[in-house]
Amino acid sequence: MKTDTPPTIYLKDYTAPAYLVDTVDLDFVIATGATTVSATLAMRRNPAVAAQPLVLDGEELETLSVAVDGEKVPFSTTPTTLTIADLPDAFTLHTVVRIDPDRNTRLSGLYRSKDGYFTQCEAQGFRRITWFLDRPDVMSTYTVTLHADKATYPVLLANGNPVASGEEADGRHWATWNDPFRKPAYLFALVAGKLDGLFDTFQTASGRSVQLAIYVEPGKLDQCPHAMAALQKSMKWDEERFGLECDLDHYMIVAVGDFNMGAMENKGLNIFNTKYVLARADVATDVDFENIDRVVAHEYFHNWTGNRVTCRDWFQLSLKEGLTVFRDQEFGADLHNRQTARIREVRGLRAAQFPEDAGPMAHPIRPASFVEINNFYTSTVYEKGAEVIRMIQTLIGRDGFRAGMDEYFRRHDGQAVTCEDFVAAMAAASGFDFTQFMRWYNQPGTPHLAVDSVFEAKTGRYTLHIKQSNPRASDNHPYLIPIRIALFDAGGQIIAGSDRTLLLTENSQQFHFDGIAAEPVPSLLRDFSAPVVLDYAYTPQQLTLLLAHESDPFNAWEAGQRLASTLILDATAAIAAGQAPVWPASFVDAARRLLQTQAERGAAFVAEALTLPGESTLAEALDIVDPDALHAARNSLRRHLAEQLEGEFAGLYAGLAPHGAYTPSSEEAGRRALRNTCLAYLLELNTPAVRQLALQQFRSADNMTDQFAALAALAQTECTERETALAEFYQRWQHEALVVDKWLAVQSGSRLPDTLATVKRLTGHPAFDIGNPNKVYALLRNFGANLARFHTPAGYAFLAEQTQLLDGKNPQVASRLARCFDRWKKFDGERQKHARLALESIRDHQGLSRDVLEIVNRALG
Numbered sequence: 073m074k075t076d077t078p079p080t081i082y083l084k085d086y087t088a089p090a091y092l093v094d095t096v097d098l099d100f101v102i103a104t105g106a107t108t109v110s111a112t113l114a115m116r117r118n119p120a121v122a123a124q125p126l127v128l129d130g131e132e133l134e135t136l137s138v139a140v141d142g143e144k145v146p147f148s149t150t151p152t153t154l155t156i157a158d159l160p161d162a163f164t165l166h167t168v169v170r171i172d173p174d175r176n177t178r179l180s181g182l183y184r185s186k187d188g189y190f191t192q193c194e195a196q197g198f199r200r201i202t203w204f205l206d207r208p209d210v211m212s213t214y215t216v217t218l219h220a221d222k223a224t225y226p227v228l229l230a231n232g233n234p235v236a237s238g239e240e241a242d243g244r245h246w247a248t249w250n251d252p253f254r255k256p257a258y259l260f261a262l263v264a265g266k267l268d269g270l271f272d273t274f275q276t277a278s279g280r281s282v283q284l285a286i287y288v289e290p291g292k293l294d295q296c297p298h299a300m301a302a303l304q305k306s307m308k309w310d311e312e313r314f315g316l317e318c319d320l321d322h323y324m325i326v327a328v329g330d331f332n333m334g335a336m337e338n339k340g341l342n343i344f345n346t347k348y349v350l351a352r353a354d355v356a357t358d359v360d361f362e363n364i365d366r367v368v369a370h371e372y373f374h375n376w377t378g379n380r381v382t383c384r385d386w387f388q389l390s391l392k393e394g395l396t397v398f399r400d401q402e403f404g405a406d407l408h409n410r411q412t413a414r415i416r417e418v419r420g421l422r423a424a425q426f427p428e429d430a431g432p433m434a435h436p437i438r439p440a441s442f443v444e445i446n447n448f449y450t451s452t453v454y455e456k457g458a459e460v461i462r463m464i465q466t467l468i469g470r471d472g473f474r475a476g477m478d479e480y481f482r483r484h485d486g487q488a489v490t491c492e493d494f495v496a497a498m499a500a501a502s503g504f505d506f507t508q509f510m511r512w513y514n515q516p517g518t519p520h521l522a523v524d525s526v527f528e529a530k531t532g533r534y535t536l537h538i539k540q541s542n543p544r545a546s547d548n549h550p551y552l553i554p555i556r557i558a559l560f561d562a563g564g565q566i567i568a569g570s571d572r573t574l575l576l577t578e579n580s581q582q583f584h585f586d587g588i589a590a591e592p593v594p595s596l597l598r599d600f601s602a603p604v605v606l607d608y609a610y611t612p613q614q615l616t617l618l619l620a621h622e623s624d625p626f627n628a629w630e631a632g633q634r635l636a637s638t639l640i641l642d643a644t645a646a647i648a649a650g651q652a653p654v655w656p657a658s659f660v661d662a663a664r665r666l667l668q669t670q671a672e673r674g675a676a677f678v679a680e681a682l683t684l685p686g687e688s689t690l691a692e693a694l695d696i697v698d699p700d701a702l703h704a705a706r707n708s709l710r711r712h713l714a715e716q717l718e719g720e721f722a723g724l725y726a727g728l729a730p731h732g733a734y735t736p737s738s739e740e741a742g743r744r745a746l747r748n749t750c751l752a753y754l755l756e757l758n759t760p761a762v763r764q765l766a767l768q769q770f771r772s773a774d775n776m777t778d779q780f781a782a783l784a785a786l787a788q789t790e791c792t793e794r795e796t797a798l799a800e801f802y803q804r805w806q807h808e809a810l811v812v813d814k815w816l817a818v819q820s821g822s823r824l825p826d827t828l829a830t831v832k833r834l835t836g837h838p839a840f841d842i843g844n845p846n847k848v849y850a851l852l853r854n855f856g857a858n859l860a861r862f863h864t865p866a867g868y869a870f871l872a873e874q875t876q877l878l879d880g881k882n883p884q885v886a887s888r889l890a891r892c893f894d895r896w897k898k899f900d901g902e903r904q905k906h907a908r909l910a911l912e913s914i915r916d917h918q919g920l921s922r923d924v925l926e927i928v929n930r931a932l933g
């Protein structure tokens with residue numbers, strides 16, 4: 073049976089709210105089986121809008137009473153609205169509802185997790201707590217009282233400052249919090265739980281003292297210091313880079329193991345997935361430590377970009393998300409390693425956002441319509457959104473960008489605004505005309521640039537001819553695209569004066585360089601100055617020169633990726649045609665030279681440069697993907713490098729051995745990354761000696777980075793050491809939930825042919841819990857990203873079945889799982905037949921959520 077078509081919401085239909093809420097008083101009586109929420113709202117008509125009935129939002133609320141100015145009034149309800157007509161211009165609305173957080177498996181609104189009760193209100197979770205105008209342009213100040221059993225829930229928290237607390241009968245207690253800042257309902261939060269706290273303070277530049285707290289499950293306090301340090305560093309960084317000081321007296325972070333996404337920036341009371349708080353060297357990897365820095369910073373930075381200035385409506389999501397991702401990227405680059413940070417950002421963009429922008433879910437960073445807003449917390453809104461902000465900075469310079477930020481806050485502090493408002497502030501501060509640039513906000517799809525060059529020896533003129541196109545856009549108007557470039561001479565030096573930023577504004581445009589003595593090598597799109605695909609007919613010699621000499625680390629890395637991509641894609645075609653792949657000696661030589669330069673170029677860079685482009689990124693370059701041939705080609709190149717460079721890899725592996733106890737510094741992390749890259753290449757040889765080496769590293773490592781790297785490499789290799797390591801790992805870490813997630817992910821991401829059978833078996837293992845989003849992501853979604861193992865008839869049927877199962881519990885997470893099917897039309901006819909059947913089976917599932925339905929309808933569309 074088909075689910076009814078849910079309505080589509082359009083940006084063009086936006087209208088201002090008919091009523092405003094000045095103050096919100098909430099009283100929560102928390103008890104097992106039911107929580108009672110009493111709400112007192114001081115409301116008035118919005119004078120700017122014509123008189124109309126009040127329509128409040130609600131979901132799964134049991135309404136116990138409704139009163140206006142202390143009197144019962146007539147009202148009507150549907151499952152999602154409560155309507156009251158004939159209201160005075162200003163009034164107090166009092167409602168009482170009952171909700172059931174213990175049975176809230178969607179993890180949206182108020183829900184139960186192991187250690188207590190938690191909330192998640194963005195985007196539309198507040199309406200699952202009480203009747204309200206649940207939209208971001210309705211901003212109010214909140215006073216919240218919680219009542220709960222004292223022994224079971226000793227910690228009672230809400231946004232803002234503690235006002236009063238006390239004891240009640242029957243071993244219960246209460247606490248009242250007041251948040252003096254006006255905020256939209258999506259930033260509301262409360263927590264009632266048994267939690268340990270780590271406390272510290274931060275002194276702001278103007279001398280105010282902010283009380284900091286991180287609350288976690290009892291017994292985990294020794295995994296909190298890294299997050300606390302990250303918070304303090306972010307607070308300092310935002311003062312220095314953007315002049316933004318913390319406005320709060322209390323800043324709290326609470327970690328919870330059941331959480332749909334990474335973290336949530338609720339005003340003064342962030343709620344985090346444990347994954348982005350808990351870290352200790354023996355349980356968290358270098359990448360985990362760095363991610364925690366970035367996510368803690370991201371949520372803190374939202375306090376200005378998102379909370380002080382928020383979104384007018386959910387179409388403007390990138391206003392806060394793109395900007396805040398850009399800010400956390402910059403923070404991460406300053407804190408760790410700017411060069412590899414940029415490389416990793418682009419690697420991530422190409423693995424996730426480019427495919428999204430080329431597939432059924434393609435949308436502009438500011439979408440024009442949606443069915444379910446939760447489906448638009450995407451890598452387009454976040455990561456491409458951040459690239460758009462980065463381009464603004466490139467166009468007006470760092471100082472211009474800072475002046476634009478100052479202007480943005482001067483104009484809009486305390487308001488709910490649009491992307492136009494942000495760009496207008498940037499324009500006012502810099503004098504730059506962003507009219508054409510707005511196309512980046514309004515069109516889907518990745519622009520393609522085709523670049524040709526002509527050199528005239530006679531005149532010394534070098535000309536670049538650049539054409540842009542974007543077949544996904546609704547028209548063929550050109551984008552404004554900043555293209556950083558430099559020209560290199562045959563000796564690998566930049567030709568003086570050739571280093572500049574070209575502004576491409578036409579569909580086809582020429583750029584001249586005069587006084588050039590000999591045909592140069594162009595280095596195009598340095599530092600990835602725009603989120604585009606760029607084609608230029610580079611020769612392998614030119615790329616080898618750039619890989620060796622380009623001083624912009626991004627484009628040096630890019631040259632290596634271009635070399636490898638061409639080889640792997642050619643080999644894919646050869647393998648599909650039954651031929652053996654050919655690997656030129658020049659590529660091996662270039663890799664050898666890279667290994668020799670790790671002292672000068674940094675181990676972290678060399679590790680990135682030796683990592684071949686991923687299969688999902690490579691697949692985007694193919695019209696029809698043969699996942700088996702692509703997989704075989706990429707593996708064959710890895711093995712070829714291992715065979716040719718065995719001595720170099722082994723030498724470097726030994727040379728980079730840790731000299732002392734683990735420290736998480738970026739330099740040490742770089743050494744570990746390169747050493748573990750060497751180990752993974754060596755394991756391609758699958759000799760008993762290398763397997764023993766990996767097992768020995770696995771057993772003796774004093775940190776999770778090295779232990780997990782050895783496990784991950786073994787997990788890709790058919791051997792008894794693999795099974796030994798997997799068993800020992802689980803045995804040792806079965807009580808650390810986040811480490812168990814790694815154990816699941818390493819198996820679901822394995823290239824071994826029986827991976828689907830393993831994943832199926834693991835769904836029945838005690839370590840797996842379909843109700844826990846982290847477990848679903850680790851086992852199921854990670855399997856969906858495993859190109860060669862997922863894209864099979866049985867793989868499709870399996871994930872379709874799991875998506876349906878999950879949809880009944882948690883539609884948001886189910887919908888993310890359904891996204892694994894996005895690229896199904898890129899595969900051959902036989903695969904497409906099975907993917908279609910799988911998608912149709914999901915679509916026809918009775919009672920399917922609108923979250924999953926939107927994804928599946930678009931995929932089938």
Ligand code: B3K
Nearest residue numbers: 194195333335336446449
């Ligand atoms: N703003 C939240 C995301 C909320 C997702 C709702 N489905 C986390 C963040 O971007 O910081």
Ligand code: ZN
Nearest residue numbers: 370374393396
């Ligand atoms: Zn965010």
